[in-house]
Amino acid sequence: MVETTTGGEPDDGAAEVLDRPLPDGVRRRVVQIVSDGFGGLTVAELPVQLRQYARFAPNRRAKFAGNAMAAALETDPLFRQRIAEKLREAQSELTGALDSGSPPPAADPLDVAAAAYVLRPPGWVKLVTAAGEEALRADAERADEETRAELDRLREELAEARGQTRTETERLRTELESAKKEAESLHRKLRGALSDVKRGEAAVRKLRGEMEAVRGEGQAHVSAAESESRRLKARLSEVEATLEATRRAAREGRSVEDMRVRLLLDTVLDAAQGLRRELALPPVSVRPAETVDAVEPGRMTPKDIAARALSENDPAILDQLLALPQAHLVVDGYNVTKTGYPQMPLEKQRLRLLGQLSQLAAQTGAEVTCVFDGAELAAPVLLAPPRGVRVLFSKPGVTADELIRQLVRAEPPGRPVIVVSTDREVADGVAKAGARPVASAVLLKRFSRG
Numbered sequence: 001m002v003e004t005t006t007g008g009e010p011d012d013g014a015a016e017v018l019d020r021p022l023p024d025g026v027r028r029r030v031v032q033i034v035s036d037g038f039g040g041l042t043v044a045e046l047p048v049q050l051r052q053y054a055r056f057a058p059n060r061r062a063k064f065a066g067n068a069m070a071a072a073l074e075t076d077p078l079f080r081q082r083i084a085e086k087l088r089e090a091q092s093e094l095t096g097a098l099d100s101g102s103p104p105p106a107a108d109p110l111d112v113a114a115a116a117y118v119l120r121p122p123g124w125v126k127l128v129t130a131a132g133e134e135a136l137r138a139d140a141e142r143a144d145e146e147t148r149a150e151l152d153r154l155r156e157e158l159a160e161a162r163g164q165t166r167t168e169t170e171r172l173r174t175e176l177e178s179a180k181k182e183a184e185s186l187h188r189k190l191r192g193a194l195s196d197v198k199r200g201e202a203a204v205r206k207l208r209g210e211m212e213a214v215r216g217e218g219q220a221h222v223s224a225a226e227s228e229s230r231r232l233k234a235r236l237s238e239v240e241a242t243l244e245a246t247r248r249a250a251r252e253g254r255s256v257e258d259m260r261v262r263l264l265l266d267t268v269l270d271a272a273q274g275l276r277r278e279l280a281l282p283p284v285s286v287r288p289a290e291t292v293d294a295v296e297p298g299r300m301t302p303k304d305i306a307a308r309a310l311s312e313n314d315p316a317i318l319d320q321l322l323a324l325p326q327a328h329l330v331v332d333g334y335n336v337t338k339t340g341y342p343q344m345p346l347e348k349q350r351l352r353l354l355g356q357l358s359q360l361a362a363q364t365g366a367e368v369t370c371v372f373d374g375a376e377l378a379a380p381v382l383l384a385p386p387r388g389v390r391v392l393f394s395k396p397g398v399t400a401d402e403l404i405r406q407l408v409r410a411e412p413p414g415r416p417v418i419v420v421s422t423d424r425e426v427a428d429g430v431a432k433a434g435a436r437p438v439a440s441a442v443l444l445k446r447f448s449r450g
Helices: 024-038 048-053 058-064 066-075 077-090 092-099 109-119 124-279 315-322 333-340 346-364 400-410 424-432 440-449
Strands: 328-332 367-372 389-393 417-420 436-438
Touching (some): 024 077, 024 109, 048 066, 077 109, 315 346, 315 417, 315 436, 315 440, 328 333, 328 400, 333 400, 346 367, 346 389, 417 424, 424 436
Parallel strands (some): 328 367, 328 417, 417 436
């Protein structure tokens, strides 16, 4: 729709208003005209909202600033005049024809409409509207041609598909006839095979019944024989176990009792010799004074040493205990090492303690046994015990504390047994059994003294 002035005479093209959206084809050409003329303007001549695109390339400017340029062209008359001037410089023939009111008939309607939209000559709205209708008509014709071509292609494909379907149907019909004949032949063979299978199954059932009867009778005989064999084997095992237990008890009884008596005898003899040396008695025969009834001085025991003036933490106590005749030193290995040097690996803890115990055994002449807890081991230990030291590991399910108590109980009464451990339960247990407990710190002080 075109607006006119109140005097009845048409005003210039600036008063005309387009009453419908700008056709897409015309809009694209308008954006391209603005983008081409954009580069010829200074930053000050550009609207504020377009100055950020001043350095963009024309194609990039048209891509990212198309909406902004179209809006500025519509709302900013000064900007439109500047773009129109650039358009007149670039396309003088087309713009001259539009200014004279006679656009060239051979020109592209979209170019004519876009230039008229920018220049706004009288009648520009009609040019834009006509270009939009022409573009729509061209698009419709092009779509119609494409639709017609697509329809022809689909018809050809349909005809080809129908031909292939007929061919495939004939082939499938032939294969179906062949398959029916083959199926009938297979059915006949199957019926014959089923008859044979039924006869075979009847024979198998008969044979299976006979075999089950034979198997049951054989299993009865085998079960009876196995029961008798198990009874005889159990009886034989009981007799062998009883015989072995009798032999082991007799052998161990003799060896343990002999060992305990011999060790006690050695202890008594060493104690008597030590007492003779301590009293400095001359080797004389019985004197009359010896027949007088009186209290004789008793020999020193590990418990008597505790009553002396030494502190419980004085390593001299350990020297006095180890000086007793036939003294036996039992060491709780990990209790000592984890008290003295816990930061070292277990292997190095064992080697260090055993080396120190070997030196102590050589200095004192005492029997030394070192006990380690077997639960600390992931595998058997390959260890050569040092000279003068017996090394024992507890068996699975037995703690080192229990092994130490077994060693104390194995000693004969009266033999000096010294147990080194800080474990209060171990110390109380061995004290009740007659052994003398000593703290691990005392042994470590004795080692440091050399």
